[in-house]
Amino acid sequence: MVVVNTDKLLVQMRRGSIEYCVLALLETEDRYGFDITRELASAGGLVTSEGTVYPLLTRLRNDGFVDTYWKDSTEGPKRRYYRITKVGRQALESFIAQWKPFRDSVDAILARRG
Amino acid sequence: MPTMTASDELVSTYLVNLNLALRIVGSRVRLEYLNEIKEHIGEARLQLAPDDAEGVRELLNNLGNPDALAYELLAAQRQHRGNWWQRRVAATGLARVIGLTTVGLLAVLVVVAMIFADLYRPLSPGGEEGTEVLAPNGTPAQIVSDSAQMDNGAPTVFKEPIAKSFTVKILASLYNDGPSSIVIDSVGSPSSFLQFDTHVRFDGTNRDDGSAGWRGGPMFHAFTLPSHHVQTVLITYRQHCQLDEAGSINGYSQVPVTYS
Numbered sequence: 001m002v003v004v005n006t007d008k009l010l011v012q013m014r015r016g017s018i019e020y021c022v023l024a025l026l027e028t029e030d031r032y033g034f035d036i037t038r039e040l041a042s043a044g045g046l047v048t049s050e051g052t053v054y055p056l057l058t059r060l061r062n063d064g065f066v067d068t069y070w071k072d073s074t075e076g077p078k079r080r081y082y083r084i085t086k087v088g089r090q091a092l093e094s095f096i097a098q099w100k101p102f103r104d105s106v107d108a109i110l111a112r113r114g
Numbered sequence: 115m116p117t118m119t120a121s122d123e124l125v126s127t128y129l130v131n132l133n134l135a136l137r138i139v140g141s142r143v144r145l146e147y148l149n150e151i152k153e154h155i156g157e158a159r160l161q162l163a164p165d166d167a168e169g170v171r172e173l174l175n176n177l178g179n180p181d182a183l184a185y186e187l188l189a190a191q192r193q194h195r196g197n198w199w200q201r202r203v204a205a206t207g208l209a210r211v212i213g214l215t216t217v218g219l220l221a222v223l224v225v226v227a228m229i230f231a232d233l234y235r236p237l238s239p240g241g242e243e244g245t246e247v248l249a250p251n252g253t254p255a256q257i258v259s260d261s262a263q264m265d266n267g268a269p270t271v272f273k274e275p276i277a278k279s280f281t282v283k284i285l286a287s288l289y290n291d292g293p294s295s296i297v298i299d300s301v302g303s304p305s306s307f308l309q310f311d312t313h314v315r316f317d318g319t320n321r322d323d324g325s326a327g328w329r330g331g332p333m334f335h336a337f338t339l340p341s342h343h344v345q346t347v348l349i350t351y352r353q354h355c356q357l358d359e360a361g362s363i364n365g366y367s368q369v370p371v372t373y374s
Binding site: 032033034041048051055056057058059079080 | 176183
């Protein structure tokens, strides 16, 4: 009997797609880290540990997909907001163009199981 | 004087543990990450009652285990470095690569000339875990590399202290990415230069008071490193100045380790 490690499976599926989910969240509005984290967590299955989102945001910034700025908050100290860049939008468009046919192909194969 | 609530203590303990776990990443990355986590906790606590210890416990639980987060951050950092070099090569094209190589070779020639002129001898014990070069009086050597490049993963370059010998300390992490445990039998110095007084200790607690150096833990001995675990070691050695040797910039990215 083959036992599939579902945690590992999820990690592999998240890898390569979650950063584009972040870019998609930022496409419509700028967001701060806590806001992004909670949005991803509420989507279910996208993050297991909220703390892992911050290395991802750092990587997106280092890659030039997002930039940041500080903004006053009425609820507490200033917040660091993340904003998608032009390069980030292009990367997101490329991902979407690849993702849909890929997802459809996987679904089509899985659907054959009946 | 304000007293700490149970919630405050939970947060404080978590941040201390996270800070300790983050020793495996560079100090700049560690501080940035700690600040982000503090901001996250601050935001989340705005939605909780001040003494809601259960809520804070859940919040910290959702953030994740400090050791796992540190490992994740390290993996992200390494992936970024790999991507950075790939993008660099892809973006520059052959002509630029040749141009950069020529400039690099010229720079090395200049540095070698300076070494022979007894003016300057570069040391670049890189490594993301950190390296420092100390003069005999314990003061840190001057860093001469470009900080923007260091942000992008380029090794730190130290200017050699004016002395007959100097101390090099390297904080290195040993990773077991294999599926089973291994026994680490010995750890050596990564330097090929003439050296003496080599010591290896477990861990190295960074002196957060701002002074130079690391405090080493117990002396190294053979130990078992479980699968997917990390062990940090502090390698210390003294190195002679060898002015007659034509050196170039030396980056250490691998530590000689014997294991079974």
